[in-house]
């Protein structure tokens with residue numbers, strides 16, 4: 130958990146101009162209908178296509194989750210409270226019998242306690258990444274593709290935190306979320322996200338406000354659309370200017386519950 134986590138509710142907004150600047154050779158039409166992305170606040174995002182809804186990092190303290198959809202797939206990037214709300218995740222699983230959780234062993238351990246339901250736990254909760262820093266998983270849940278790997282949350286007390294880099298494949302689109310990543314060049318080089326040919330990447334602002342971080346994103350992530358996340362509300366103006374200077378086309382969240390449709 131970064132010290133400067135926010136409670137602002139923010140939204141993915143990609144201007145038409147952003148699409149216009151994408152190389153047409155990499156344009157991927159979303160098979161099965163448009164993809165709608167709504168930033169729920171802080172690092173939380175809702176990704177929808179048709180009836181399918183994926184929610185990353187739902188946290189009641191960050192947003193009004195009653196305004197979010199019923200998630201079919203819940204992803205949680207790490208156990209820190211700005212990304213993980215065990216009670217909220219348990220509610221999603223109890224209120225939608227189709228909902229599944231895919232996350233780390235650390236997250237699932239806490240969800241199991243909050244859930245207290247062996248049947249749901251056995252059938253719809255999946256711990257796919259564990260204590261090895263290089264553990265990874267590829268799976269499909271309800272027609273949604275997932276490629277999940279650990280990405281460093283930093284050293285010291287954060288070294289053991291199972292923070293996840295999650296690539297969601299939906300309608301042919303590849304969408305990356307890297308949570309609280311603190312990875313440096315060697316790790317980005319190993320993970321080599323650009324191989325995934327990403328359409329959208331949710332990147333914490335600290336990579337986008339620093340020249341070294343920008344180099345990592347451009348060299349090893351290379352998404353068509355960069356979406357900045359995790360910006361503290363009090364720093365929005367300053368961070369926006371810093372990001373704009375380095376990534377003029379980045380999508381920066383500003384308004385609660387706005388949505389953007391990609392098609």
Ligand SMILES: [Zn+2]
Pocket residue numbers: 130131207208209212282309
């Ligand atoms: Zn964290």
